[in-house]
Amino acid sequence: MSANREGMHNNLIDEPDNDYSIPEVQYSVFKNAGGKSGQRFYQEPFKVATACLTAFCLILLMILVVTSIHSGKGRSSDQDSLSSASETHMQTVCANVTALTEELLTVKKEKSELERERSQLKDKITRLEATPAPCTTPAPTKSPCPEDWKLFNGSCYYISVFGRSWSDSQKYCKKNGGNLAIIHTAEEQTFIWDLLPRGHWNAYWFGINDEKVEDDWYWVDGTKLVGGFWEDGEPNNHINEDCGYIIKTDVLSRVAVKSWYDAPCHMSLPWICEKTTEST
Template identity: 45%
Template sequence: MATPEMGSAECDGMYSKLINKDEDTLYEEADQKPGSSDVQISVPSAGAAPGSRPYKLAAGCLGLICVVFLISIAVLCTHYKNLLFGVGEEHSALSHNYSSAQSTVERLSFNVSALTAAIGKLQREKGDVEKDKERLQSRVKELEEQAKPKTCPPEWLPFNTSCYFVSSRSKSWKDSNDYCAEKGGHLAIIHTPEEQTFLWNLLVRGHWNAYWFGISDEKAEGDWFWVDGTKLVGGFWMDGEPNNHIDEDCGYMVKTRNPSIPALKSWYDAPCSMYWPWICEAPNSY
């Protein structure tokens, strides 16, 4: 069924009927009340403006919404204020913790520097102790070697840390030194009066008992060197010796029947090609 459109003739007729019906009803009610006087009742005509109630309701709703909105804003402001206050306190706590951590780091850095310096000092002291230990171990070993009983091969005689051999045969100075080298030694090297006296006492007295020992000036006349390459200092020469009388470049020791010739004045020089007995020296064997 089609609905009448607003403003059409059909719609206007329907609206006029409703108005007339309402007017008849009002008049009937007035006639039925006892003692009622004639009352003029104004009936709005068609097309009049509607009442103000809907606008009041809308205004109330709008005010309520504004109140709710303001309350919400107040709540949000309070919330964010508390939130900002909490963030501020947290930031303050974090700042304090950062300062404390920074102080701890600085203190630890100082401690690390102190420990590094202490470690360096201990390492240097350790190095010094190790050096002292090595020296002490070397000294102990030396003392142990000295404490061991000294033995020499057969026909060799000990004195201090060496063994000595006095030959009964004769060779040139060079051949004599070669013989000593084959036995692990060399012609005797004499540094002290005690050693010189010890060797001289091993010799037999005779008319001219001569024995090669390890000294010569073959390289340069007058510069006497031991067979180990060290230069002679001092010596136990006879008065007037060495004199290089006939190209005499090798040293020998003499023990005669004359008791007036002492051990400390018994060295002479002679040609190295002469044949004499010899005295060998070798380190002690243990």
């Protein structure tokens, strides 16, 4: 190997470069470095470099290990922090879910109670609708007629229950502010006739007579009769019959507008009085 080097140097010397020359000192160094001692001297820097590189690698390895350990600790700390935060978040979520569940149960309970109350109200309404409303009788208005007198078209009518002659009946009516009934319309005739009870021959005096002139009938107020509601064949003056009366029998075919008869004025019959509400 030394020989090769020397040959290499010789070649360099033999073919010098005009622009480059090796100093004399460098040659002498390589020259003196021959043999085993020179070889050891030449190898020493490589050993030092290798040792340095090895030490450097060890130092780098230690640095990496330490960094890895610290990094692992950091990651572990981060993971612990993340795990702790996740656990806290999970606990919060669970608490919220529990609260919402309890609130939902409360709402369901309130809904159930409201539905029960609604059902009860519907049943109550159904019962009330099915129950007939109580009949409310309006307060009776005070009649302008005295007791036992009946009102019709501004006049009061009284039906007696005992009998007198025609003239005594008229006196009774005048004493009570009226006269024996004076009947001008079919409506009035029907109203009075409906007040009378049915019987075998129920007869009632009313305010007409022909005592002055036969077949010339006048009302008690002095007005002349026009028309009237005589039964067929009446008046007939059978036995000096000068006063008029109304009959109502059990025969249902009889009607109100054909119910007048004439009879002797001294007969004792019930009567019908009439007076206006003003006179009352």
